[in-house]
Amino acid sequence: MSTENLKHVVRRTSNDAMILVLNTGAIINPEAEAMLQALHSRSAGGIARHLEVLKREGSERFMSLFYVGYGHKSIGDCGTCTIFIEGVSMLAAKAIQDWPLYSGQEASTRFIDFAKQSFFDPTDTPEGTAVLNRWRLFYLRGTSVLQDFLTERFPRQAGENEITYEKAIRARSFDVMRGFLPAGAATNLAWHTNLRQAVDHLMLLRHHPLHEVRDVANAIEDALKEAFPSSFGQKRHAEMEEYNAMLLSEHMYFTRNKWLCKEFEVERDGVDRRQLGQYEHLLRRRPPKTELPRIVGECGTLQFGFWLDFGSFRDVQRHRPVIQQMPLVVTDIGFEPWYLDELPSALKTEAQNLIEEQDRAIAQLKRDGNFLSPFERQYYIAMGYQIPNRISGTIPEFTYLVELRATRFVHPTLRKRAREMATAMLKLYGDYGLVLHLDDDHDRFDVRRGEHDIVQR
Numbered sequence: 001m002s003t004e005n006l007k008h009v010v011r012r013t014s015n016d017a018m019i020l021v022l023n024t025g026a027i028i029n030p031e032a033e034a035m036l037q038a039l040h041s042r043s044a045g046g047i048a049r050h051l052e053v054l055k056r057e058g059s060e061r062f063m064s065l066f067y068v069g070y071g072h073k074s075i076g077d078c079g080t081c082t083i084f085i086e087g088v089s090m091l092a093a094k095a096i097q098d099w100p101l102y103s104g105q106e107a108s109t110r111f112i113d114f115a116k117q118s119f120f121d122p123t124d125t126p127e128g129t130a131v132l133n134r135w136r137l138f139y140l141r142g143t144s145v146l147q148d149f150l151t152e153r154f155p156r157q158a159g160e161n162e163i164t165y166e167k168a169i170r171a172r173s174f175d176v177m178r179g180f181l182p183a184g185a186a187t188n189l190a191w192h193t194n195l196r197q198a199v200d201h202l203m204l205l206r207h208h209p210l211h212e213v214r215d216v217a218n219a220i221e222d223a224l225k226e227a228f229p230s231s232f233g234q235k236r237h238a239e240m241e242e243y244n245a246m247l248l249s250e251h252m253y254f255t256r257n258k259w260l261c262k263e264f265e266v267e268r269d270g271v272d273r274r275q276l277g278q279y280e281h282l283l284r285r286r287p288p289k290t291e292l293p294r295i296v297g298e299c300g301t302l303q304f305g306f307w308l309d310f311g312s313f314r315d316v317q318r319h320r321p322v323i324q325q326m327p328l329v330v331t332d333i334g335f336e337p338w339y340l341d342e343l344p345s346a347l348k349t350e351a352q353n354l355i356e357e358q359d360r361a362i363a364q365l366k367r368d369g370n371f372l373s374p375f376e377r378q379y380y381i382a383m384g385y386q387i388p389n390r391i392s393g394t395i396p397e398f399t400y401l402v403e404l405r406a407t408r409f410v411h412p413t414l415r416k417r418a419r420e421m422a423t424a425m426l427k428l429y430g431d432y433g434l435v436l437h438l439d440d441d442h443d444r445f446d447v448r449r450g451e452h453d454i455v456q457r
Contacts, residue, residue, distance in 0.1 A: 076196030179384025
């Protein structure tokens, strides 16, 4: 079958975001695949017999009866689909990805120039547009100036490939200038999920505090109903919907007054040392690039609290095993100094003046005569602002996180926090055998960052 003949299911939101549920052209679609696995678990007749049933009766009646009707949710784990979501804000993308079993990809601010991306303006007023345009103009100017500045600061060395070097310089400039992109900048992402997880996550997203996210969730659900009609007809229960609405309104975002949030601290150490001692040999003998076994996690959890700019939160959120509540994007802690310190002197002064001007303008934004809610204000706040973050997990989960995020290829503001977590972990558990394999050259500019792009040959 030619890809031209595939009929993908497409929906548009009120903000003109695009939802596409991919049709791979498979003769045995995700619902049929789920049905086959379910039948296989209830009969010793073999898969050949079930394929005959599928050929004769199809999967629709089975899925509507056993998956939706009887609520056998595990059947929905056996069929997967891919959803492409285009033209949504960074905030909406993070909401979709705020799920422990999320799989997918998002557009990278490191390799994509966001100068031409649309910015969401919930106020739809000249004042709101002006705030967003000021961020865009500075992003454009800064990206141009910075690439020449970085070329002088990090000259190409003998033997370094010119194309790779130029990509590395461009990635470094985007690393800096992403701090001045508003959280309302549009992005694209893909969500690969099984049918059960799609149902469960959308059940929450349709009650999200942001109208945009609710709109996207409804469009995704509507598209999935057409693509997989037997898997998305669940009855909605009023008590469950009310509970989820309360949950999302009160606990969607992590908030903390800046005076109660330290720049970095271990907030809780709940690891049982006596139990941890039983695994000392596993901790000491683990070679590099080898994950600690999950069983070590039974010793308990620890929790870190720290400031982190929203740009780097987008990276650390990708670690699904640890628990971290989505932070509310705010301005009260201030702008991450690293973004300013990476600019040439004149541009840094310009940036500082811009930030002061934008702080005042964002605080005064209104819609229909009322000041914006803290939720809506997020769209206008640049990703370089520091926000409070809290993250909990086990020793194996944090070991994987810090070793991956403390390398020279990771954004410096997240790398700094990863190394602080690593130092704290070694202080707490080093005597019990914990060894961390960290990048010794973590602060060096490495041209190999330019090789991390995905390009068509």
